[in-house]
Amino acid sequence: xxxxxxxxxxxxxxxxxxxxxxxxxxxxxxxxxxxxxxxxxxxxxxxxxxxxxxxxxxxxxxxxxxxxxxxxxxxxxxxxxxxxxxxxxxxxxxxxxxxxxxxxxxxxxxxxxxxxxxxxxxxxxxxxxxxxxxxxxxxxxxxxxxxxxxxxxxxxxxxxxxxxxxxxxxxxxxxxxxxxxxxxxxxxxxxxxxxxxxxxxxxxxxxxxxxxxxxxxxxxxxxxxxxxxxxxxxxxxxxxxxxxxxxxxxxxxxxxxxxxxxxxxxxxxxxxxxxxxxxxxxxxxxxxxxxxxxxxxxxxxxxxxxxxxxxxxxxxxxxxxxxxxxxxxxxxxxxxx
Ligand SMILES: NC(=O)C[C@H](N)C(=O)O
Numbered sequence: 001x002x003x004x005x006x007x008x009x010x011x012x013x014x015x016x017x018x019x020x021x022x023x024x025x026x027x028x029x030x031x032x033x034x035x036x037x038x039x040x041x042x043x044x045x046x047x048x049x050x051x052x053x054x055x056x057x058x059x060x061x062x063x064x065x066x067x068x069x070x071x072x073x074x075x076x077x078x079x080x081x082x083x084x085x086x087x088x089x090x091x092x093x094x095x096x097x098x099x100x101x102x103x104x105x106x107x108x109x110x111x112x113x114x115x116x117x118x119x120x121x122x123x124x125x126x127x128x129x130x131x132x133x134x135x136x137x138x139x140x141x142x143x144x145x146x147x148x149x150x151x152x153x154x155x156x157x158x159x160x161x162x163x164x165x166x167x168x169x170x171x172x173x174x175x176x177x178x179x180x181x182x183x184x185x186x187x188x189x190x191x192x193x194x195x196x197x198x199x200x201x202x203x204x205x206x207x208x209x210x211x212x213x214x215x216x217x218x219x220x221x222x223x224x225x226x227x228x229x230x231x232x233x234x235x236x237x238x239x240x241x242x243x244x245x246x247x248x249x250x251x252x253x254x255x256x257x258x259x260x261x262x263x264x265x266x267x268x269x270x271x272x273x274x275x276x277x278x279x280x281x282x283x284x285x286x287x288x289x290x291x292x293x294x295x296x297x298x299x300x301x302x303x304x305x306x307x308x309x310x311x312x313x314x315x316x317x318x319x320x321x322x323x324x325x326x327x328x329x330x331x332x333x334x335x336x337x
Contacts (some may be wrong), residue, residue, distance in 0.1 A: 002037070003337035005249075008232040009033075012057060012058045013056070013057045013058070013094045013095065013149075013150035014057060014058045014059075014092070014093045015045060015056075015057040015058070015059050015060075015062075015093055015094065015095050015096070015097055015146055015149045015150055016057060016059075016060050016062065016087055016092060016093040016095075016096050016097070017039075017047070017060070017062070017063075017096075017097045017098075017099060017100045017146070018061075018064045018080060018083065018084070018096060018097070018244060019042075019043035019046065019061060019062065019063050019064060019065075019066075019098075019099045020039075020060050020064050020065040020066070020067065020069070020072070020076065020080070020098060020099060020100045020101070020108075021038055021039025021040075021065055021066045021067040021068060021069070021099075021101060022038050022039060022066050022067075022068065022099060022100050022101025022102065022105075022126045022127070023036070023038050023068075023102065023126060023128060023129065023130050023138070024046070024049075024099050024100075024101075024125065024126045024129045024131065024138040024141065024142065025038070025040060025041040025042075025043075025046060025066070025099060025126035025131060025138075026038040026041070026068075026127070026130030026132070027040040027041055027131060027132050028130050028132045030132075030336065031132060031133055031134040031180055032133075032134055032281055033089065035153060036130040036132065036133070037068075038067070038068030038069070038101055038130070039065075039067045039068050039101070039137045040066075041131050042063060042066070043062065043099070044061065044062035044064045045302065046061070046099065046131075046138075046142060047059065047061050048141075049131070049139055050139050050142050050143050050146075051203075053142065053143050053146040053147075056143075056147055056150050057094075057095075057146055057149070057150040057175055058197075060093075062083075062262060064076065064080060064083065065079075065081060066298060067101070067221060068101050068103070068317055069100055069102065069103045069104040069105060069108070069126075070101070070103045070104065070258075071100025072100075072101070072103075072104040072107065072108060074221060074222050075220075075221075076266075077108060077111045078113075078219060078220070079218055080098065080108065080112065080214055081111065081112055081115040081116060082216070082217060084096050084112065084116050084118075084122060085115075085116060085117055085118070085217070088116075088117070088118040088120055088284065089220065090200055091264045093120075094120060094121075094149075094150065095120055095121040095122070095123065095148075095149030095154065096121070096123070096149060096206070096287075097123045097125060097142075097145045097149045097221040098112075098122070098123070098124045098125070098158035099125055099126065099142065100124050100126050100155060101126055102127075102128060102163075102183060102184070103175065104311075105124050105161060105173075105174060105175070105184075106161070106174050106184075106309075106311070107160050107172070107311050107315060108124065109124045109160070109161055109173065110159075110170045110171055110312045110315050110316075111172035111183050111315050111319075112159045112170065113158055113159040113169075113170035113171060113184050113209060114210060114213060114214050114315065114316065114319050114337065115160060115213050115214050115215075115216050116212075116213065119155055119156050120155065121148065121151075121154035121155065121157065121160070122149075122158075122159040122160070123145045123148045123149045123154070123159075123160055123161070123162050123163070124145075124159070124160070124161045124170075125141050125142055125144075125161070125162055125163055126138075126141070126163060127159075127163075128179065128180065128181045128183060131182070137163075137164065137181050141162070141163050141164065143198075144162055144165070144195045144200075145162045145163075145164075147195070147198055147199070148156055148160070148162045148167060148193075148200050148269045148295050149193065149202065151199075151200050153200060153201075154200065154202075156205070157169070157192065157193070157202065157205055157318065158170060158205075158206060158209050160175050160192065160193075161165075161184055161305075162200075163184055164181050164182055164183075164184065165194060165195045165196060166184065166191040166193070166194060166195065167191055167192055167193035167194070167195065167200060167202070168184055168186055168191050168192060169186070169192050169205075169206040170190070170317050171186045171206060171208055171209070171308070171312065171337070172186035172188065172189045172192075172206065173186050174187075174285070174309055175183070176285075187270050187285060187286035188286055188287070188307055189204070189206075192204045192205060192206070198216045208336065208337055209337065210333075210337050212337070213321040214322065214323070216319075216322070219322065222286070223249065223318055223321035223322060224245070224247045224248050224249075224276050224318075225247060225248060225249035225250065225251060225277075225314045225317045225318045225321070226242045226245070226247050226249075226250055226251070226314075227242070227250075227251045227252075227253055227299065227311065228242065228250055228251070228252050228253065228264075229253045229257070229283065229310075229312050230252060230253055230254040230255045230259070230260055230261075230264065230283060230284045232255075232261075233261070234260075234261060234263075234264050235263065235264075236263045236264050236266065236267035239252075239264060239267035239268055239271055240267055242271070242276075243267075243270070243274060243276060248276065248277065248318075248319070248321050249276060249277040249278070249279065249314075249317045249321055250271055250276055250277075250278050250279070251279045251281050251305065251310050251313045251314045251317060252264075252268060252278065252279065252280050252281065252310075253281050253282065253283045253310035254280050254281065254282055254283065254289070255282075255283065255284075256282065256284065257282065257287075257289055257290060257293045257294065258280035258281060258282050258289035258293075258295065258304060258305070259294055259295065260280075260295075265295075265300070268302065269300045269301065269302075270286055271303060272300060272301035272302060274334065275325070277303065277317060277320075277321060277325065277327065277330060278300075278301065278302045278303070279295070279302065279303045279304065279305050279313050279317050279330075279334070280295065280302050280303070280304045280305060281304075281305035281308065281309065281310040281313040282305070282309075282310075283310070285309070287307065288304075288307045289304040289305050289306065289307075291304050291331075292303065298320055301327065303312070303327055303330050303331040303334060304331070304334065305334055306334050306335055308334065313334070316333060316334065316337060317330070318332050
């Protein structure tokens with residue numbers, strides 16, 4: 001079948017659900033107690049638990065992993081990205097839904113935003129209450145995610161998360177609350193769409209997506225990038241350890257506008273001099289890290305993460321380093337993607 005072929009209006013949309021575990025597939029002993037284990041319930045059970053979604057689309061499920069997303073890893077990211085590219089190249093589906101834990105959902109979403117080469121919808125979904133809990137949120141979230149993936153309005157929105165009645169762009173969304181259902185937010189930009197009564201309405205679209213996605217086909221690992229956290233009276237030990245480890249990049253989660261104290265700054269400059277790509281990000285949770293504020297990035301050899309949070313800056317830096325070590329080129333990516 002032709003690449004990018006679309007359905008006629010009579011055709012039922014086809015959605016493939018790639019399951020990775022998370023609380024949406026979590027199981028506990030009691031419907032009212034908090035204790036549970038993520039990544040227990042197989043995709044077949046989730047498909048049967050929400051019969052309503054089979055009215056929205058022709059659905060197939062695939063179990064890609066069965067983990068709490070705190071155990072998400074680069075190997076699974078590559079597997080997901082390659083499988084989604086294959087699904088769209090072979091025209092196996094009109095949209096993809098990924099069931100995923102919420103802890104690292106924003107990271108997987110951004111990795112896919114940077115590596116999936118299609119304008120068809122890729123929708124990540126999770127839950128904050130396990131499937132066995134009273135008033136669990138997973139079933140409704142899954143139904144809504146399938147609706148978003150099947151909706152013709154979702155073309156061109158890129159990779160998104162759909163949960164708790166809101167759709168967020170992959171690059172903007174972050175988990176903001178440890179246990180509450182309204183955990184996904186974007187403090188800089190807000191949701192791009194709202195879900196209500198089985199429909200999605202879009203309001204914005206990100207302009208910050210690479211025209212040419214990173215090609216990860218055939219890769220089995222990515223260049224190592226570590227995150228170092230900034231705080232008052234921090235010692236330079238973590239930066240030095242990363243340098244000794246031989247990492248390719250360091251994302252520094254700095255104070256305020258990506259600031260560091262003198263000893264950490266010295267260690268970071270030393271790392272940059274040795275050829276490690278050092279990127280300043282912020283622990284603040286909103287706003288941008290700007291070039292040449294209190295820090296002379298040019299003299300010290302640093303790049304800045306713009307508005308990406310440290311965990312997303314790490315993803316962009318790992319992917320950037322698969323293509324180039326040139327600081328100016330990497331900085332350009334942080335300002336464009
Ligand atoms: N709500 C959740 O999904 C949390 C869980 N630890 C996970 O990320 O898999």
